[in-house]
Amino acid sequence: MMNSEDYTIAYPDPVPEGVILEKNVPVQMRDGVKLALDIYKPSSGSRPWPVILAYSPFQKERFFESAKPAFYCPRGYVCVQAAERGSGFNEGKFSFHGQVAAEDGYDIIEWIAAQPWCNGNVAMMGASGYGVMQWITAPLNPPHLKALVVLATTDNYRGLCYPGGVLRRPFVLQLVAGLTMAAIWPGPVDGKEPPMNVIAEIFSHTEDGPFWWEHGGGWKNIHKIEAPVLNLIQTPNRLHAISHLRSYADIQSPKKLVITPWTNENYQPWIFETTSFNEYILRWLDYWLKGIDTGIMDEPEVTIYDNGTGKWRYEDEFPLKRTQWTMFYLHEKITDEDVYGNLSRVPPGKEQPDIYHNISLNTALTASYGLAGSSAEPEKSRKVAYVSQPLEEDITCWGPVSFTFYAATTEEVTTDLSFFVKMGEMVPEGVPLNPVTGNPEIKPEVNDPWTPPEVQIWSWGSLKAKFRQVDEKMSGPGMPWHSYQNPEDIKPDTIYEFQVEMQPVFKTFRKGCRIWLKIASDDALYATWDSSSGYVETPLSPEKAEISIYHDHEHPSHLLLSVIPYTPETDPVKPPLSDAVPGAPRFTE
Template sequence: MIYLDDFPERVTIHDHVVIPMPDGVELSARIWLPDCARDAPVPAILEYIPYRKRFGSAARDELTHGYLSGHGYACVRVDIRGSGESEGVLEDEYLQLELEDGLAIIDWLAAQDWCDGNVGMMGISWGGFNALQIAALRPAPLKAIMAACASDDRFADDVHHMGGCVLGDNLSWASVMFAYNSMPPDPELVGPKWRDMWLERLEGSGFWLEKWLRHQRRDEYWKHGSVCEDHSAIRIPVMAVSGWADGYTNAVFRLLRNLDVPRRGLIGPWAHTYPHLGKPGPAIDFLKELVRWWDHWLKGIDTGVMDEPMLLAWMQDSEAPQSSYSERDGHWVAEEHWPSERITPRRFALTRGRLADPGQVDAAHEPESLSIQSPLSTGLFAGKWCAYASGPDLAHDQRQEDGGAMVFE
């Protein structure tokens, strides 16, 4: 990978900018400000996540926001309330308070003398979720979003449940956030109050898994923040991105199908990562595509980005399953619209050892019942639902396991 640092605009980084919330809590932001904003205000791009800008996402932030800022944008990376150097306590994902804070941040950005009043929002995973959720609330300064590796359905297509079952990722993700929430803010940035901020987090954030397991049906808890409950609430342009090795691929197709706004979809071979850092490869020059997207919707420049097909997807070549890949061979395909007119549904029937067209099934040769065998060892080769393209994340050859279980495929 080649990293560029020679951009059209010089950039100044402000490590700890305080953004006040209506209730008096102060959130911490890192801002990449192009020097041209001193003479003429520029659009702002917000990424709003809990992964500690000081070090948790620092390398990715510097690469991504440094590039965008170098092309004439004020890039703002905010620690969610109760994370990083922001005050308060983070008690769960996508709380109403988080979304209200997001609205206040957007209003604050639009009011700065270096911002021209146009705001975009982008993010991967959590940042993609709340970009969709805040877009549905329709703050006036928010003009477009880019959501990567995110879902419009928190119950049926997220890290918690799949097919009515609790995912193993549910536990691992709860553990990750428990660790993040247990970390102190940086005394170098927040000063002597760091200890009080830390103790407040330790006492108040809790272990989220307990809360999640209380809600194993599609109830109001999961409907909150699921924009699939009303796709029409989103009235600004959306770029939706994922990868075949990611857990959130399905959401791209749903968003393209159900949104009634200018939209684009991109699916590569990647796992849970931005496409310019994409693994498995090949990665792409995604930052250049982002500049085209933002130039079109935030600066009014005709970049041609909306003249291109609605969906661009990497069609992977068939190969033996592995638990990790460095590259996935294949080729790009484009669909002018989604759903595609070239795709038609096809029904299959389950038969012993194979799939068949419904008319080919001979009931006389099918058993009336099948026994189910599912030893506890079955599933070890299944991989993670949401892969990060590291180690044995992806599904391996499962034929041996299939022999010890009833299989529907």
């Protein structure tokens, strides 16, 4: 068996200035299982110190989405890195955000608080897997947990694996491969068991239910959290934004909401390496862990970065009370020469449906592995798209987005029929530019080769047709809630209503630009076939069906936006947060 002292690990070398590292410190959990922690301490200053815990299902040696010791240790904090049991040099069995992992989080926090170098105050900080660990640990309310700093989905079913009930297979395969290799690495370790078969569990649970509630279903217990929560939400974000923003209202403890910029990359590394943003986080931690009145709790509860103007703004609540829920209706093309249908605030009258084709499952599966052959437009259109007229004034959209539409299919077997909706801003010429840096915007990975270069995608959503039922009691404006239970296949040649929850948008769409929307039934980042499918296709299966999208008086398909009327700013956002914009200086360790 291999022990930690027998293995060479790629730690930072040299350790950042002002930091002392203690590697693989053993800590015993309540059931006797031992976990190995990495502890980064200040090399000077008066102990005891407050502690920032980064706890995740990933290897503890990585800092991709957590507090950087080079920044926080010289400022009087200990940084502790911990991985889920059964991973790396930890004993036990890896279980993917399970209840035991939450209990281990509790025990780690209480062990830290009892150490002579800790002042008894512990915060958890991190994004993605580090954040999910916060959502499942914090409801247990460890006595010495004093604050959270979190960016993460509260729902592994809807956020990570089955958004809209559709399997996000390429991502799931990549994620689980990484988690499993991290669990097995570096080889046999005394007391470590083989990990859970995570991929089999995910593929076996195509509906929401007890498995998902136990493994990363923080939304079920988020109201129990007593520690103050600093919520960081980046939009657009494929994994975390929808469920995190939905759960914000359920948090009963002191809280703040910060909507961070789209910086032509995902939140990492921007959030964890931008100097001014970490100076803002430091004000939160100093207030709750050091008892320093930094003034952060005197500021408004919500701070929003607008991706269209490049400006920060304070708000008193979320959702904003002055929100005007605005519908943009689908219409047929204005002229035969138009490429797109029309998108307008005027409700439709008598109009004919638009038709696109659902490609064969085999083709969709090939695309889901990134093996699609040609980016040229297919002979039969696989999508329909709509665009507004040039906007006559700026439109600020801050909040949830949804799309309600009416559709029918000629397909006979509809168990896997799915819809993928994307919405963006079309600029009048050239390509979209970042309002701060002036550089071309990099399209999020939800982009496909048929998105015009003049369109920047800002929102998207998916829905498997058999999960179309909406729970009205759980829903809100722009936030339809689907249980993803008790699926019911649709019938051919029958019109149904579908409601798709989409990525929230925090952006001002500028005067002269257009709002663009696309509907399709395949997407390279998803696989509509899963273990609940009712059939198997052959490689030569033909294109399967026509999809009709209806937009008339009886079927008013529409995009719903949370439009915010302008009001004068009373208190400008102050540094350091106001300095945290795309291109802001970063530290590197």
